[in-house]
Amino acid sequence: METAQVGFTIAIALAAGVLAQSIARQLHIPGILLLLAVGFGLGQSGLAWIDPNTLGAGLFGIVDFAVAIILFEGGLNLEKSRLRRQELPILQLITIGALVTLFGSSLAVKLFLGWSWSLSLLFGSLVVVTGPTVIAPLIRDMRLRPNLKTILEAEGVLIDPIGAVLAILVLNLTLTTQTATVVHEMVDLTYRLGFGILMGTLGGFLLGGILSVRYLVPSGYTNIFTLATVFLLFHASDHFISQSGILAVTVAGMVVGNLRTPVDRDLREFKDQLTILLVGMLFILLAADVHWEDVMGLGPGALIVVGALVFIIRPLNVWLSTRNASLSWQERAFIGWVAPRGIVAAAIAALTAGVLEERGMEGGAELRALVFLTIALTVGLAGLTARPMASFLKLRLGKRDRVAILGVEGLGLMLGKEFRERGVNVIFFDSDPKRCSEAEKEGFPVVFGDALQERTLLRAQLEFVGTTIGVTTNEHLNSMFVQQAHALFQVPQGYVSLEPFDGEKIPEHLHPHDGKVLFERPHDIERWAVRIRHHDVTVEHFLFQPKTEPDEVSTDSPETETLVKPTNGNAERSVILTIIRKKTIVPMHFKFELKNLDLATVAIYKPEREQALAHLAKAGWTVPTPLILEELLPQPHPPSPIEPSHTRPSTLPS
Template sequence: MKETILLGAAVIIGLGIFSQWLAWRISWPTIVIMSLVGLLIGPGLNIVSPQEALGEFYKPIIAMAVALVLFEGSNSLNIKEINGVTKSVWRIITVGAFIAWILGSLAAHYIAGLSLGVSFVIGGIFIVTGPTVIIPLLRQAKLKPRTAAILKWEGIIVDPIGPLVALFAFEIVVVMQDHNGNLTDLAMFFVGAIVAAIIGVIVGIFLSYVVKKQYIPEYMTTPVIFAMVLLSFALSEQVMHETGMLCVTVLGVILAKSKHFISTMRDVDHFAENMSMILTSTVFILITASLKRETIMEVFSIEIILFVLAMLFIVRPLSIVIATINTELSFKERALLGWIAPRGIVALTVSSYFASIMKTRGFEDAELIPAITFALVFITVCAHGFTLSPLAKMLGLAHEKSEGLLIIGANKFTYQFASFCKQQNIPVMVVDNNAKRLSIFEENGIEVHHGQILTEEKRLEMDLTEYSKVLCMTDSFVFNLLSYETLSKQFGTNNTFLLPVYLDETYKDETIPEFMKSHLLFKESAVFEDLIYKIKHGHEIVGEVSSGSRKLSVHDDLDGTLLFIIHKESKEISMMTTNRTIKTEKGDMLVFLKSNENTQSQMIDIEGEGSLNG
């Protein structure tokens, strides 16, 4: 029996990760794939029933996973993300959430036919969107920064508020019932919510203090923080059910602020992000696989379908339109926000709790809560998952999928490199902390950023969604290494490259890891000083169309230095590195640095040959 449960758990985790990969591979929304996989192995084929297999451990496991996902989301918040749209964000998470609660409750009563008590409880549950569904969508849609920031903040902040609103509505219903409640219960609700928030604040400040004073060794920082998150969540749940999410959200916000002055806190981010990805996919499959066939069949009721349509086309648009009157948002931004509001794990987990306690209070129609919740979750996940990206592109609020290049370092070579990319309509941005070096780039219409890029705060101020690859090409190999280490965490190691400065300084250095050597640009002799020398003496960057299919590497006998390849069919860019072999097809463009005796050297005025973007 134990072995069967162990195998089942491993399979579900594996299916969760497989769902993420498959979604990436076929360009489908991740949450849609996870939902379909869960339904297939659960009520579809009856292969597994996680709730029955895990028994009394099922709900605690789900609850702790949700707590960690919420903590990761709130811990990633940065107030600079919403610079320029602060008013809109606060309006949406307050006025917008209130309007959505009222309108959603009325829709549940008059369209779905639920009693007023159940309607106002379910209306509170349905104001949530949540990081478990919105973050995967944002990761794929490549929205422009401020629109993405609004959806992210709404999802994270409102997620713990929704269950509290539902609990508040429930306490009101209890008070209004004869002999079943009193005002003391209502007062205890507010006390419980305040206590949960206070626990989050105290634990957050405590952790910030002990980490800053180094009372915890660095290698134990992440485990201690995650243990304290779970402990705080459990303690708040003991005080009052459904307040644990508020506690961990507040705790995450406190720790997010401390990252500005405690560098060790930043190490938590990468572990938390990876853990959140695993937990999100696993929990989504656990919940959907545990649904009963009867619940799924109830979804096809005409009343439930009409209710979901009302939530999609009336409640959400009206709440956003009213909440964002006289704010910084444009009409197009309000239109997109008025459509996107997928529900996810929190709605599914919380609804079952309220369905059970309301049935014990005599509300027979509460048994419909799981079916209505699943209908709203599944339909919004599919509708918003498939439409977010195309709608955002149509409204001009997302970047087209592109192989943009982010170049670190302004010098003669990167000027020629960026100019060629611009001619080929490849998005390119050059970053340097020297304004004089960047002036020639700006004069020729090349996108530039003056300042640092290695700090997270500075990158938040930049719109980097167009760029998929980073080329570190300054005159300091130490800085190139530092840039590689920092930016590879955001762009991925396969999309981050660096350029050696002097011949033999890198290739024979045993301190450089082998995996990093595979990301050294161009051939071994094409180091920074060599490229600058060639540019000064008449070499130029040119493109040649491949006449057939072949495999190329920097070791081949080629006329010139092969820099990169633009694939005709996929429009992808393959950077040449010291040990890479790339297959080309007919029509692909091969980009070389070649000598041209008939071309005079362009004497561009760039102070120095690189940069130190401190």
């Protein structure tokens, strides 16, 4: 019966956690708020469906597992190059800032709740952390300035292991009053930090090295292999020096994330999903163990403590930590405003309260209740006000209304001209100085260099780009360019050109991971580049008006699965470049669902124009009248200029 109760508790927590986060995502509210409410409702203060006490010591095993995976996943997302640019404020926030929060919060509890100094310091150590599980969802779609986003994300990941180790140190000091033991604990703190960093670095390089060797880990096993290794690293570190594992897995995540292993993308997606599952379950379990009577018993002094933490201690923390950093007052104000507490604070609070209760010491229930009240209020405040605050302080980026094209020559340049004519900003990437010069003569901003390197992408301000297009003769380069833009700058749309091949369907190995196949089918990019250089290509508009009889509709319609055919004959007489629908222009791509009266921009090979027109007519394309063309085309107007300082700095060699 007890085993059945344990299984039921975990099953309810898992299901309720995922459901609560799904609903929160749909409602655009912080998931932790709903998780706390559901946990209270299902716990001892509500329906009593969940009783974490039935798990016994197993609860802390679950906490260890979840925290290890969550912090490893957080470390995976920290790019070394981004951290280096904001190194000073990040370092000071997790050192000076942590101490300010520790002592400021402790003083507030002592003054307004009258707790003992030992219990006050315990609370101060528990609220030092913020956490990636609350920061990342909060700023995901906010489009903050890159430096601001980096600082908040890095602080959330790095402060968690530091805060956890600090909380354990304070707990151990609370349990003893001997001076020798105090000195011993301080020495142990140094060992924990150093050993955790060492184990995390070694473990990260070892794991990354294994994942980088093809076929060493069988296909399909990489994610579970990583999961097992991370958990082993966590407990192996703790086995040698207690409480060092939490820092070790964080550092290991950073190392693996920056090694760019071949399974990097799949690994990140798997960890994201697993983190959502674990965060939901853990918050439900921990919140269910908090009694509403304990929260209400704190009195109004608890609200004053949280208010002091939000409106006095956090701003003071940020001001002292960033006073010599190159941040504007608006950026400092926003960092000071956004500091929600997350899963690590809840987990360590539950652990600390349990230890105090086991030792027969008072204050465990009140400490846990105050930490959960702090989590609820700080997450609620940040979730409701962070977006409007960022807008008020003018820290959010503009719309993603630009197009970035890799490959100046041929069809790439034609695409750029079509977008520019319809008022869309276009920026080119290329590593050939001559082609870059030609594009600049055409009036386009160009970034010269390796488009796969982050420093090259940074010069193009990809945070303003909504569409990337890879249209070189190198399929792998096209795909990697789109993937890098999405991974580093979250560019939402990507298109890649493919070279011709035999067969009727795109082979699986040619499917781009993060991009749609450009044009209506793969084309010989080099052949079209030669034709365009010889002025053998014209650009014309065509209207899609398919025949009504189903048996007469051509199988070459882009809506069919068997669109792609051997690219000889008709296939290389024309290329559908763009589609204009409701006066909005988009690149043509494989499987684009055409609608009646869609307007296409088509590149046509002049020597075979008549054959190309016949082929287009068979597929449902007609030549529009001037009146219809004027009605469907967006009014041509020049796009807003892109600031030259961000697009032409040493773009070309002298």
